[in-house]
Amino acid sequence: MSAKDGQAGKPQKGITVKKDEDFSAWYTELITKAELADIRYNVKGFIVYRAWATISIKKMYAKYESELEKNGHMPLVMPTVIPERNFFMEADHVEGFAPEVFWVTEAGGEGKKLEERLALRPTSETALYYMYSMWIRSYQDLPFKRYQSCQVFRYEGSMTRPFFRAREFHWIEAHDVFATLDDAKAQVREDMETTYKMLQDEFCIPIIFFQRPEWDKFAGAVHTYAADALLDSGKVIQLPSTHLLGDNFSKPFDVKFINSEGVSEYGYITCYGPAISRIYGAMIAILGDDQGLVLPFDLAPVQVVIVPIYFKGKEQMVNGKCQEMEKVLKEETDFSVKLDDREYITPGEKFNEWEMRGVPIRVEIGPRDIKKEQVVIVTRNPRDKHFIKIDDAVEKIKEIANGYTAKLRDKHLRKFDDLIVMVETIGEAREVIESGHIACIGICSIDMRGYDCAENIEKGTGAFIRGKRVDEESISFERCISCGRPDPVTVYCAKSY
RNA sequence: AGACAGGUGGUCUAGAUUGGUAUGAUUCUUGCUUGGGGUGCAAGCGGUCGCGGGUUCAAUUCCCGCCCUGUCUACCA
Known part of the structure; x- marks a missing residue:
């Protein structure tokens, strides 16, 4: 922002940068003004997730977790630290990750060294497979599918960006063990299907799955398959990846099972890592526009906002209708509904604020509407305005809600092929x-x-x-x-x- | 990780060749006004000028180191 703008005396609540003119500046404004993250925590690559982002991210986790569980994964929670000797058990893995590890070396008194260093997990293979070797005994235990939602730490990238690349990030990791390589390969396909279902269908992010070249694999993998999304800046970003680990980890970690003939065999392992924080970043970057956030209906922290249009002397009447509308919506739907009855800012300001925050549906009710027994329903994307009889309002809102995400998805899916x-x-x-x-x-x-x-x-x-x-x-x-x-x-x- | 540019009330910003604790806007609070796409007025609150050291009678200003941010390159989800 130039000195001139800073002195212009205009409110700077909204997004002032056009997305296609300066993507980076647009993204930074979006993060701050829609109150998604706060980078003032002052540790490089570690950011505060604010309420508006946290609500959507929790919803993304919930969708993902339920999908994984539907596919036979059970949840677990691993410790954040990994002892040094576990971490060093698989050579390629160590080579790939060692430069990025945060180590805990001291604890207790000043300068008191730990006997063994502890890694803050950059990923959990070396934590989980240590346990897997104790849990898995027989082919009857297979397939063995587990996932955890957690934060991981990687010391890397001077170019940190909120949500896209941080030194601490939020993800899910699924780690599955199978009796045969074919079963493991089938799991990789399932992971890819899960990714399409979540990223494309639910989050409206267009992706293509690639088998990464040999020189660009996950450290320790036989093959790596990764989804790339394309941002408007013309760059792709790696989103979930699924890795066929084969028996590369089973051997050093001794993940073995007794097969039906009584012979001991190494298990075949796959791992899958959707980084929810990065997916969120990609989603808001892809869907957002010059007004601010655009969100899939299910992920919006507020899905329907009711804005009363007050006129002097008619506040009571307008408020009454709005409260009625709020009550009916809450009874007849499970949408997150917000009545914005603040009297100290104008309706226009509210329109702009909720649009910036990506609320999919706005209902306006003013004296004129009440006289005509109607409400005004406005959608965030595309911005359509409907005048609807008040008795039909709930049905119309349900109808819009049902189609909202699909419309958004179609709009963005088409774009990929042209690129x-x-x-x-x-x-x-x-x-x-x-x-x-x-x-x-x-x-x-x-x-x-x-x-x-x-x-x-x-x-x-x-x-x-x-x-x-x-x-x-x-x-x-x-x-x-x-x-x-x-x-x-x-x-x-x-x-x- | 490297190069460059920065860091001044909650936010944005002026000030430095001339060292003497700081400009304006906005936010916020109170009151009035207003209200169908970012109302206006009045008053008030709010700053150890990123952190540490050096030079100096005196440093936000000059010097050094560090931290953080941004842009562009090198690696990952």
């Missing part, structure tokens, strides 16, 4: 990426064999190879865009957060 552009040269790839698109290219391989080409492509385009599409791939190329070898794999290349 993918097929290209044949690295130069073209660079161009389309710089104009905020995803480049679809051929590369000789996503095994380590393709690593040199990948480096060349990533250097030439300034973007990253996100991997091979997991759903059906209709595009094929003649040659690798880098080395020219025939029969390449079709992959996607984009800038990432």
Whole structure:
């Protein structure tokens, strides 16, 4: 903000930056003005989640948890700390995560060292599988599916952003053990279905699942599959990922079972990590507009706001009608309804405030409406205005509520396809990426064999190879865009957060 | 992690080549006015000028270190 704006004397309650002009500034304003997070806590990468975000995030957790439980997962809660010797049991895992770990080294008196350092979990494989080896005895115990909702800690990224990237973040992690590799692979597919169901259907975030190249896997995994979402800034962001761990962890952690023939075997493990805080960030970034937040109906902290239009001398009458409306809505629906009867600010100010906060439905009632026995119903996105007979109001609100999320989803799903552009040269790839698109290219391989080409492509385009599409791939190329070898794999290349 | 730019009442901001504890707006509180898309007026509250050290009679201002924020690069969910 310039000095001039600061002195302009205008209220600065609303969003002043256009989303497509300066995405970062827009996002920062949204976070502060809609009271989603507070970054003034003064520890880098650790932010305060404020009420408005916390309510939506809790609803997201609830949906996700119930879906996981429907699929046979049981909940548990692990300690936040992991003893050093557990943490170091799987070599690749350690190599990947060690640089990001916060260590607890002292406790009690000043300078009193712990005998063994404790890691603040960056993820819980090494905590859980230590226990799994004690819990799992026989094939009768399998599949063994557990999840926990928790916070994890990673010392990384100077570029921290509220919700997108923090040093402490909120997620769910599911860790499942199976008797066969095929069962484990089936779990990976289930995780991907869960992701589509949650992110696309419930949160209206368009995603594509990619199998990550060999050089870009989760530390310790056989294969990694990750959902990428595209933000309006033209960059993709990695959302949930599911990992086929095979027996890479079963061996060091001794996760074994006795099969039906009485022979001891190692279990096959998968893990799935939807980072709810990041999903929330991506959701508000994708759905939000110049007015502020736009939320799926189920996730809005307030779903219907009633705004009375007061005129001098008619306050009682207007209030009476509004209270009636509130009461009926609360009786006939389970929506979160708010009557904004503050008398010290104008209706216009209320409209703007609740729109900024993403309330899906607004009901306005004033003297004019009362005379006509109607109410005014306005939806947040798209902004439609309906004049409805007061007796039909509840039905209309239910109808709008039912269709609201689906409308939002359709609007954003369509956008994804337009952003993918097929290209044949690295130069073209660079161009389309710089104009905020995803480049679809051929590369000789996503095994380590393709690593040199990948480096060349990533250097030439300034973007990253996100991997091979997991759903059906209709595009094929003649040659690798880098080395020219025939029969390449079709992959996607984009800038990432 | 690296480069650059910053940090002044709750929020935003002026002030520094000229060192002497600070400008304005907004928020908030009280009262009036107003009210169908961000009303107006009056009064009041609110600041150890990010933290620590140095230079100085005196530091918000100059110097050093640290913390935090932003933008752009390097790695992850």
